[in-house]
Amino acid sequence: MAKISVYIIAYNEANKIKPAIASVINWADEVIVADSFSTDDTVNIATNMGAKVIQIPFKGFGDLRNHAIAACQHEWIFSLDSDERCTPEARDEMLAICKANDLNGPIAYFVPRRNYFLGRWVKHSGWYPDYRQPQLFRNGKMRYDLQPVHESFVADGPLGYLSNAIWQFPFENLAQLLHKANRYSSLGAEKLKDKKRGGIFKALWHAKGIFLRNYFFRLGFLDGRAGFMIALGNFIGTFFKYAKLAELQNDWQEPVVHFDRLSEMGVANIRNPEEKCMDSRLSGNDEEGRRE
Numbered sequence: 001m002a003k004i005s006v007y008i009i010a011y012n013e014a015n016k017i018k019p020a021i022a023s024v025i026n027w028a029d030e031v032i033v034a035d036s037f038s039t040d041d042t043v044n045i046a047t048n049m050g051a052k053v054i055q056i057p058f059k060g061f062g063d064l065r066n067h068a069i070a071a072c073q074h075e076w077i078f079s080l081d082s083d084e085r086c087t088p089e090a091r092d093e094m095l096a097i098c099k100a101n102d103l104n105g106p107i108a109y110f111v112p113r114r115n116y117f118l119g120r121w122v123k124h125s126g127w128y129p130d131y132r133q134p135q136l137f138r139n140g141k142m143r144y145d146l147q148p149v150h151e152s153f154v155a156d157g158p159l160g161y162l163s164n165a166i167w168q169f170p171f172e173n174l175a176q177l178l179h180k181a182n183r184y185s186s187l188g189a190e191k192l193k194d195k196k197r198g199g200i201f202k203a204l205w206h207a208k209g210i211f212l213r214n215y216f217f218r219l220g221f222l223d224g225r226a227g228f229m230i231a232l233g234n235f236i237g238t239f240f241k242y243a244k245l246a247e248l249q250n251d252w253q254e255p256v257v258h259f260d261r262l263s264e265m266g267v268a269n270i271r272n273p274e275e276k277c278m279d280s281r282l283s284g285n286d287e288e289g290r291r292e
Contacts (some may be wrong), residue, residue: 001098002075002076003075003076004075005028005074005077006030006031006077006078007072008080009036010033010035010038010082011042012040013042016082016169017045018059020052020081023086023087023091024080026093030072030088032052033051034054034064036055036056039059042181052071054068054071056068057146059146060148060205060261061148062144062147062152062253064228065144069143073267074139075101075139076097076136076137076261077136078094078136080135080166081168083170084113084169085169090165094109097136104279105160106158106160107137107157107158107159108134108137108138108141109156109160110131110133111131111134112162113129113132113165113166115130116167116168117230119226120223123222124215124219124220124222124223125218125227125249126218126220129165130168133151133152133153134153137155138157142154142155142156148187150188153285156200170204174229178235185236188245189242189244189245189248193245196245197245197249198248198249199243199246200245203246206239206242207235208235210238211235215227215231
């Protein structure tokens with residue numbers, strides 16, 4: 001049976017990393033946490049659970065994943081994010097693939113994900129089966145481009161799909177949703193800087209389209225409060241991505257006051273308040289002297 005490595009990318013994920021590692025540590029042949037110099041307890045938790053921690057400076061998600069893959073030793077690799085949990089059913093399906101190790105079969109597999117958000121499992125909104133890049137693949141057969149966010153992959157062979165889903169818990173609260181929208185909109189603006197033009201009206205147009213797609217066309221309204229917040233979060237992220245893009249492309253700067261031109265602006269003299277106070281005292285003393 002071919003061996004399998006698991007890598008988990010993390011940054012300040014002390015609240016999430018423990019159950020992620022626990023879902024793979026007892027059956028994977030190697031568990032690597034690809035950390036980007038977390039300042040919380042992420043590294044200590046991962047080390048104490050038996051995972052190998054490597055430090056990778058964050059230069060974008062594509063670069064981060066490529067470095068994590070390079071650290072993996074075994075023939076198959078399973079990519080897990082810190083907010084994801086491998087289920088027993090997905091584990092058994094992956095181990096069966098490793099056991100068969102069919103050289104004529106797919107070299108990479110998409111893995112379905114079930115998302116839990118705001119107290120319910122999300123069944124619509126484009127969040128199920130919610131495939132991202134292939135998460136199970138042969139070592140040396142897949143790599144990522146160097147985009148800062150929403151990185152693409154290149155696979156050297158046929159692709160397959162797992163039947164059993166893993167779980168994802170994307171946000172602990174709405175504050176995290178807004179934090180991600182802010183972070184990803186900044187990374188997205190950088191990605192588009194040399195490709196598209198930004199602008200406030202363009203931001204509103206794209207954001208409106210994203211909201212309508214998620215809430216109506218992807219049946220987000222059937223997911224209740226979770227569906228509405230998913231659509232709204234995508235609206236916010238998309239709006240600020242194009243607004244920040246305009247900010248990057250225009251390089252708006254504050255106007256500079258040239259103090260040697262203040263007299264031309266009607267300001268004859270700028271004086272320290274303490275000097276003004278001293279002048280008032282002196283003029284008061286002169287007035288008293290005249291009265292005497």
